[in-house]
Amino acid sequence: MNVVNKEYQNKARRLLENWQDEEIFSRNEPAENLLAGMIDHTLLKPDASIAAVNKLCKEAREYKFASVCVNPVHVERCVQNLENEIATCTVIGFPLGSNHTDIKAAEAQLAEKQGARELDMVLNVGLLKTANYQDVFEDIKAVRLAGPEAVLKVILETCLLTEAEIIIASLLCREAGADYVKTSTGFSSGGATVEHVSLMRYVVNDDLGVKAAGGIRTREDALKMVRAGATRLGASAGVSIIGG
Amino acid sequence: MNVVNKEYQNKARRLLENWQDEEIFSRNEPAENLLAGMIDHTLLKPDASIAAVNKLCKEAREYKFASVCVNPVHVERCVQNLENEIATCTVIGFPLGSNHTDIKAAEAQLAEKQGARELDMVLNVGLLKTANYQDVFEDIKAVRLAGPEAVLKVILETCLLTEAEIIIASLLCREAGADYVKTSTGFSSGGATVEHVSLMRYVVNDDLGVKAAGGIRTREDALKMVRAGATRLGASAGVSIIGG
Numbered sequence: 001m002n003v004v005n006k007e008y009q010n011k012a013r014r015l016l017e018n019w020q021d022e023e024i025f026s027r028n029e030p031a032e033n034l035l036a037g038m039i040d041h042t043l044l045k046p047d048a049s050i051a052a053v054n055k056l057c058k059e060a061r062e063y064k065f066a067s068v069c070v071n072p073v074h075v076e077r078c079v080q081n082l083e084n085e086i087a088t089c090t091v092i093g094f095p096l097g098s099n100h101t102d103i104k105a106a107e108a109q110l111a112e113k114q115g116a117r118e119l120d121m122v123l124n125v126g127l128l129k130t131a132n133y134q135d136v137f138e139d140i141k142a143v144r145l146a147g148p149e150a151v152l153k154v155i156l157e158t159c160l161l162t163e164a165e166i167i168i169a170s171l172l173c174r175e176a177g178a179d180y181v182k183t184s185t186g187f188s189s190g191g192a193t194v195e196h197v198s199l200m201r202y203v204v205n206d207d208l209g210v211k212a213a214g215g216i217r218t219r220e221d222a223l224k225m226v227r228a229g230a231t232r233l234g235a236s237a238g239v240s241i242i243g244g
Numbered sequence: 245m246n247v248v249n250k251e252y253q254n255k256a257r258r259l260l261e262n263w264q265d266e267e268i269f270s271r272n273e274p275a276e277n278l279l280a281g282m283i284d285h286t287l288l289k290p291d292a293s294i295a296a297v298n299k300l301c302k303e304a305r306e307y308k309f310a311s312v313c314v315n316p317v318h319v320e321r322c323v324q325n326l327e328n329e330i331a332t333c334t335v336i337g338f339p340l341g342s343n344h345t346d347i348k349a350a351e352a353q354l355a356e357k358q359g360a361r362e363l364d365m366v367l368n369v370g371l372l373k374t375a376n377y378q379d380v381f382e383d384i385k386a387v388r389l390a391g392p393e394a395v396l397k398v399i400l401e402t403c404l405l406t407e408a409e410i411i412i413a414s415l416l417c418r419e420a421g422a423d424y425v426k427t428s429t430g431f432s433s434g435g436a437t438v439e440h441v442s443l444m445r446y447v448v449n450d451d452l453g454v455k456a457a458g459g460i461r462t463r464e465d466a467l468k469m470v471r472a473g474a475t476r477l478g479a480s481a482g483v484s485i486i487g488g
Contacts, residue, residue: 046340046432047369047404050376071342073368096290096338098315100354107347124317125291132294160291187431188290 001175003134012167019202027201027227035222038231040089040118040211041065041238044186050077057081063244067118069234072111079115087151089118092143095185097122097157101139108147118151119143120211120234122185123173125157128165133172140176153180153211153232156200159190166196170203180232184214191215194228201229219243245419247378256411263446271445271471279466282475284333284362284455285309285482288430294321301325307488311362313478316355323359331395333362336387339429341366341401345383352391362395363387364426364455364478367417369401372409377416384420397424397455397476400444403434410440414447424476428458435459438472445473463487 030038041060043052053074060068060082067087068078071094078088090111093104108119121143127135144152154173158166170181181200183192191214200210212225213234222233222241235241274282285304287296297318304312304326311331312322315338322332334355337348352363365387371379388396398417402410417425425444427436435458445454456469457478466477466485479485 044340044342045370046342046366046401047373048342049370050374071340071370072344072347073342073370075344094340094343096288096315098288098290098292098317099338099351100316100319102354103316103347103351106350107343110344110346122290126289126293126315126317129291130294157290 001137003137003172005131005133008133008168008171009164011171012164015167015203016163019199027229029223030226036063036238036242037066038226038233039065039222039238039241040067040069040213040232040234042069042213042234042236044069044071044091044094046071053077054081057086059239059244060086063239063242065238066232069118069120072107075111075114075116087117088115089120090116092119092121094120094122095187097124097155098126101142104139105142105146108143108150112147112150116150118153119147120153120155120182122155122157123169125160128161128169133168136169137172137176140173140178144177151179152177153182153209154178155182155185155213157185157188158183158193158196159188163199166199167203170200174204174208178208180209180211182211182213182234186214186234192225192230194224197225197228197230216241245381247381247416249375249377252377252412252415253408255415256408259411259447260407263443271473273467274470280307280482280486281310282470282477283309283466283482283485284311284313284457284476284478286313286430286457286478286480288313288315288335288338290315297321298325301330303483303488304330307483307486309482310476313362313364316351319355319358319360331361332359333364334360336363336365338364338366339431341368341399342370345386348383349386349390352387352394356391356394360394362397363391364397364399366399366401366429367413369404372405372413377412380413381416381420384417384422388421395423396421397426397453398422399426399429399457401429401432402427402437402440403432407443410443411447414444418448418452422452424453424455426455426457426478430458430478436469436474438468441469441472441474460485
């Protein structure tokens with residue numbers, strides 16, 4: 001595919017003009033028993049001990065979360081702990097997204113080989129900001145091809161982006177074959193907002209999932225994101241969110 | 245090499261007992277004209293534009309900094325910009341250090357192939373905290389072997405570590421063939437402190453360099469680190485530090 005920058009910028013402008021704030025808060029809340037199944041139970045702190053990772057897995061099985069989301073070094077351990085009952089999700093090019101495409105692809109390939117079923121990659125924010133859309137697209141596409149079986153979520157790091165950039169990034173993710181667009185790493189200056197989740201949902205319509213992550217600490221935080229259009233939630237506070 | 249945890253913990257205890265605070269602030273300040281040559285001129289923000297990276301290179305040539313330190317996606321551009329006059333430094337497993345050893349090694353190999361002459365890798369903090377010293381060692385060693393020609397600096401992320409862990413990490417870095425121990429990524433909860441720099445210098449003696457990074461914004465910050473034993477400084481404020 002040949003990404004033409006002008007076309008994407010025009011599309012973004014039109015979508016932004018049409019996007020209505022009323023879209024926010026318009027979706028239904030999930031049934032009580034379905035919320036846990038929307039949560040990626042997350043532990044990405046660099047100093048997480050192996051004991052903490054094991055505990056995360058135990059909780060994920062107990063509460064039936066969608067996945068555990070851990071750093072790549074813990075993938076094999078989690079896959080073993082979870083025995084196919086719960087998916088292992090890991091991160092690619094995390095949290096800066098500024099490493100080489102070949103390395104992101106190698107990381108995805110290794111993770112999938114080790115049994116990770118979901119991959120949360122960070123797109124290259126600097127290239128997006130420099131309007132190198134073709135390179136942003138190729139970067140995502142390379143990870144898609146390197147981990148063809150995995151659920152691929154692409155983190156936009158929305159706190160660093162304009163609304164137009166969020167739209168363009170979402171379009172590029174869809175074109176490159178991502179399964180989800182995701183708001184945030186949780187390691188930058190801000191997390192998910194209802195406005196950004198709503199905008200991403202508006203842009204990808206029902207073609208892709210939307211994952212809200214970063215700063216989701218309470219049940220009310222979680223439900224706000226779902227009402228705004230999120231179909232997956234990243235949180236380290238999963239247990240308290242579902243009232244466990 | 246077979247790392248025996250107990251031995252490292254005993255060594256750390258002895259070194260910590262012998263370490264005197266008087267060691268702090270004992271080194272000479274560099275001659276006025278040598279300070280710039282100690283600075284890695286750094287831009288690691290994920291949203292850095294290509295124009296900002298080009299500007300960084302221009303400044304590095306003008307002020308004769310030790311290197312430019314950039315994310316991997318910018319290595320080729322910097323090598324081209326700097327024409328062998330100034331070294332290109334890049335980061336490996338940055339900033340969490342929690343990805344797979346094979347990926348860190350692949351990242352180092354690619355960076356060296358693209359012309360990076362210095363590699364700042366992040367050690368695996370979680371494994372260090374879990375006292376998996378052998379794995380921490382192997383992780384560093386793998387990067388050392390993958391980038392044999394490069395100057396290898398290992399980031400300990402000292403703000404997350406106890407003093408005993410800083411000592412053990414420094415010993416492991418020396419054993420694994422690193423050229424420098426480095427305090428911080430600049431992306432965690434704290435940056436370089438004179439106490440940590442002094443402790444690292446005490447442990448590695450004059451066998452390795454010590455790089456202070458994170459929060460060094462003024463000339464006085466820089467000189468404090470040098471007096472405490474730093475031989476390299478990472479800073480995004482290099483131009484103002486040297487009064488440019």
